[in-house]
Amino acid sequence: MDDLLTDLGQALVEGSLSDQDLLARTGGPLPVQILPEANVIKVGGQSFIDRGRVAVFPLIEEVVANLGRHKMILGTGAGTRARHAYSVGLDLGMPTGVLSVLGTFVSMQNARMLNYLLAKHGIPFIEPAQFAQLPLYLAERGAVIFFGMPPYVYWQQNPAVGRIPPHRTDTGSYLVSEVLGARSMIFVKDVDGLYTADPKKDRNARFIPRITVSELRAMDLQDVVVERAVLDLMENAQHRRSIQVINGLVPGNLTRALEGESVGTIITVD
Amino acid sequence: MTETNAYHVRSLLMRESLLDRQVERSTEGAVFRMLPEAHVLKIGGRSIMDAGRSVVYPVVEVLADCLKTWKLILGTGGGVRTRHVFSIGIDLGLPTGVLAQVAAADALGNAHMLGTLLSPYGVVAIPPEIFGHLLPLFIHSAPGVVFSGVPPYSLWEHPPGVGRIPPHRTDAGAFLLAECFGCRSLTLVKDVDGLHTADPKLDPSAELIPEISVAEIRRRAFPTLPFEPVLLDLLENARLLDRFQIVNGHEPGRIREALEGRHVGTIVHADRR
Numbered sequence: 001m002d003d004l005l006t007d008l009g010q011a012l013v014e015g016s017l018s019d020q021d022l023l024a025r026t027g028g029p030l031p032v033q034i035l036p037e038a039n040v041i042k043v044g045g046q047s048f049i050d051r052g053r054v055a056v057f058p059l060i061e062e063v064v065a066n067l068g069r070h071k072m073i074l075g076t077g078a079g080t081r082a083r084h085a086y087s088v089g090l091d092l093g094m095p096t097g098v099l100s101v102l103g104t105f106v107s108m109q110n111a112r113m114l115n116y117l118l119a120k121h122g123i124p125f126i127e128p129a130q131f132a133q134l135p136l137y138l139a140e141r142g143a144v145i146f147f148g149m150p151p152y153v154y155w156q157q158n159p160a161v162g163r164i165p166p167h168r169t170d171t172g173s174y175l176v177s178e179v180l181g182a183r184s185m186i187f188v189k190d191v192d193g194l195y196t197a198d199p200k201k202d203r204n205a206r207f208i209p210r211i212t213v214s215e216l217r218a219m220d221l222q223d224v225v226v227e228r229a230v231l232d233l234m235e236n237a238q239h240r241r242s243i244q245v246i247n248g249l250v251p252g253n254l255t256r257a258l259e260g261e262s263v264g265t266i267i268t269v270d
Numbered sequence: 271m272t273e274t275n276a277y278h279v280r281s282l283l284m285r286e287s288l289l290d291r292q293v294e295r296s297t298e299g300a301v302f303r304m305l306p307e308a309h310v311l312k313i314g315g316r317s318i319m320d321a322g323r324s325v326v327y328p329v330v331e332v333l334a335d336c337l338k339t340w341k342l343i344l345g346t347g348g349g350v351r352t353r354h355v356f357s358i359g360i361d362l363g364l365p366t367g368v369l370a371q372v373a374a375a376d377a378l379g380n381a382h383m384l385g386t387l388l389s390p391y392g393v394v395a396i397p398p399e400i401f402g403h404l405l406p407l408f409i410h411s412a413p414g415v416v417f418s419g420v421p422p423y424s425l426w427e428h429p430p431g432v433g434r435i436p437p438h439r440t441d442a443g444a445f446l447l448a449e450c451f452g453c454r455s456l457t458l459v460k461d462v463d464g465l466h467t468a469d470p471k472l473d474p475s476a477e478l479i480p481e482i483s484v485a486e487i488r489r490r491a492f493p494t495l496p497f498e499p500v501l502l503d504l505l506e507n508a509r510l511l512d513r514f515q516i517v518n519g520h521e522p523g524r525i526r527e528a529l530e531g532r533h534v535g536t537i538v539h540a541d542r543r
Contacts, residue, residue, distance in 0.1 A: 009357030013350050016469065016494040017435055026356070026433035031365035083283035086297070090282075093302035095510070097450030129399075131425060150426035154402040155438075155446040158507040162297035164288055175426045179367030198287055223290040236429040238365060 031238055033181025038071045038138060039258055040182045042148055042173035045079025047190040048248055049110045055249055059188065060117050062254045067121060067142040070258045073134070073182070075148035075173035076114060078106035086164055100149070100156035100165040107147040107169050115145050148172045170227040178233070178240040185240050186257045187226055188248035193265025194225045210266045225265065234269045242268040301509045303452025308341040308409050309529055310456045312419050312444035315347025317461035318519045319380045325520060329459070330387045332522040337391050337413040340529055343405070343453065344393070345419030345444040346384055348376030352439075360434055370420075370427035370436035374398070377418035377440050385416040398422065405451065419443040441498040445505070445514065452510045457528045459519035462496050464536025469494045481537045497538075505540045513539040 005013065008025055015022045041063075048055050063072060085102040094102075108127075115125035122141045126134060128151040137144045148169025159166040170187065177185035195205035196219070213231045216224070224231075225245050234241060246253045246264035256263045287293065311333075318325055336342060352373045359369045378398065385395030395416040396408060408415045419440025427436045438446075441458060448456040465487075466476035484502045487495070496516055505511065517524045517535035524534040 005354075006357060006361060008360065009354065012353040012357045017353075017439075018495040018497075018499050019493060020432060023430070023433035023435055026360055026435050028360050028434065029363065031368075031434065032363040034365070034368075080279055080281075083288070084279045084281035086288075087281040087283050090297050090299060093300050095301050095304075095450045095452065097446070128424065128426075151422050151424065152426070153422060154450045155421035155423070155443060156450075157446065157504060158449070158509060159294065160507050161291070162294040163299065163301070163509075164294060164297050168288070172426060175367065175428070178429060179365050179425045179427075181365070198290070222292070223287050225289075227289060233428055236431050238429055238434075 031181065033239060035071070035073075035135060035138065035180040035182055038073050038180060038182045039184045039186060040073045040075065040173055040177035040180070041254070042075045042170060042185075042187045043077060043110075043114065043248070044187070044189045045077025045082065045107065045110055045169065047077070047079075048188055049076065049113070050079045051190065055190070056114070056117070058251055059248050059254065060114070062251070063118065063143065064121060066255060066258055070142075071138050072143040072258075073138065073176060073180075074114065074143060074145045075169060075176065076107050076110035076145065077148055077169040078103050078110065081109070082106040090163055096158045096163050096165050097152075097154035097156050099163065100167075101153050103165055103168055104147060104149040104151070104153065107149045111145050111147040118143070118145065146176070150175060166227070167229050168227055171229045171233065174226075174230045174233060174240065174243065177243075178237050181239040184258070184260070185243040186254070187243060187245040188254060189225065189245055190247065190249055191225065191245075192247045193245045194267070196221070198223045208265055209262065210268075213267060213269045216267065226267070231267070234267070237269065242266055301452065303510060304406055305341075305343075305409055305451040305453050308343050308451065308453045310343045310345065310444050310448035310453045311525070312345045312347065312441055312456070312458045313380075313384060314458070314460045314519065315349025315352060315377060315380055315440065317347075318459055319346060319383065320349040321461070321520075325461075326384075326387070328522045329519050329525065330384070332525050333388065334391050336526055336529055337388075337393060341409050342393075342414035343409070343447065343451075344384060344388075344414060344416045345440055345447070346377050346380035346416065347419055347440040348373055349380060351376040351379070356435055366429045366434050366436050367423075367425040367427045369434065370438070371424040373436065373439075374418060374420040374424065377420045381416045381418040388414075388416065402447075417447075421446055437498065437500045439498055442500050442504060445501055445511070449504070449508050449511045455529070455531075456511060456514040457525070458497055458514060458516045459525060460496050460516055461518065461520050462516070463518045464516045465492070465496055465538070479536055480533065481539065483539055483541050485541045487538065496536075501538070505538065508540060511540075513537050
């Protein structure tokens with residue numbers, strides 16, 4: 001026995017990583033919260049940034065007003081241009097991994113645009129390779145912007161149905177909040193939260209202020225307000241076990257959500 | 271609330287929720303194969319690279335010979351160093367995404383060692399930052415390439431259901447690459463003949479299972495598998511790959527036979543064929 005290694009270390013070096021008993025031993029105490037003061041905010045693409053100035057400018061003002069009070073890590077959605085690229089790409093036979101690359105480009109465009117609107121406040125846009133600098137930027141400037149797509153590119157998994165990348169900007173933003181042990185995960189959209197149906201299409205859609213992932217699964221909705229992968233990942237999460245979806249078109253909602261108030265739909269895991 | 275004033279560009283998915291199941295179904299269709307002639311091999315970390323010269327040199331010799339016939343994309347595992355950094359990282363309380371990020375360096379080190387040994391044949395390790403985008407160029411300009419099998423999940427790795435070990439490691443990286451690029455085959459080169467009825471390292475009476483489906487593997491709930499369990503999910507959803515083969519690299523001749531399309535280890539196949 002090598003006494004430099006813990007028992008677990010020895011078991012990991014010698015054992016099989018597909019052994020459930022060994023894997024269970026790797027759970028340990030909760031991981032450290034890397035940035036427990038940070039809030040991750042996902043700004044919708046189609047639902048928000050594509051609306052242009054009328055939606056984006058007030059939100060930018062609200063972000064600026066919260067500088068110094070709340071640390072914010074802003075992820076961007078992709079939106080209508082990603083849908084266009086996906087449509088053309090699907091017609092051309094592009095695999096899911098290539099569609100993921102295309103989605104990344106669009107969410108990067110949105111991140112760059114938000115970056116220029118916040119530039120005078122010294123807020124940087126960082127790519128995945130620059131995440132090591134994120135803590136410094138957050139400490140110095142109080143906010144950073146990243147593109148919401150997880151950097152899976154060609155390694156994006158196929159969905160069970162269809163070919164659209166299943167892990168898009170909701171998932172990428174959520175995983176940032178989970179791995180950093182962030183204080184909150186707020187999805188800024190153009191609807192008040194989760195409804196029993198798409199409120200843009202169905203006038204009878206009923207609002208749901210608070211729900212658990214298992215309740216949501218039991219409802220088996222045709223459409224949901226966040227990527228289904230987020231719900232799957234939440235069930236395995238160590239830290240970020242609740243998320244809030246808010247209507248960013250309503251002034252003050254982001255601020256109230258940052259204060260910990262419930263202003264949209266809160267989704268939790270039991 | 272029905273009409274938005276968003277600036278849309280016209281497309282089939284223009285006003286659709288990509289989360290709508292019906293919309294999801296409408297996006298199914300034929301997938302273009304980028305590299306239909308290339309074969310992907312994952313060279314095990316602990317099983318091959320860590321075993322040192324006596325195992326690696328004969329494997330390299332066979333690979334060098336195969337490179338005269340086939341275009342090879344060679345991924346490497348991280349092996350014992352990855353296990354070690356996992357154990358230290360877990361002890362320090364670091365989350366799965368951080369474990370995935372730091373572990374990538376071990377497989378990359380192995381890629382560089384394999385690339386060094388294959389450099390007389392024009393095959394080198396490609397930096398991960400450019401590997402995916404330039405892969406078709408490399409494949410058409412060189413007999414093959416080496417990459418760290420690690421998928422670029424990094425901080426965005428999924429927290430697993432049990433424990434904290436990153437579920438998408440180098441088998442998954444090699445699989446996803448072969449699927450996305452529409453490669454001809456995926457072979458996992460390990461130190462066992464394939465999947466057995468029990469772990470052959472613990473139970474000498476374990477018998478080799480020559481071929482098995484994903485559903486059958488799930489049904490039999492083996493205590494261990496000689497590949498990353500997440501491959502079962504990935505194979506279920508694959509559109510281009512319908513199988514992979516596990517071969518024993520300690521019998522290096524089998525690598526060549528596997529590339530010839532011969533059945534020399536365990537073939538795991540998808541149920542929808």
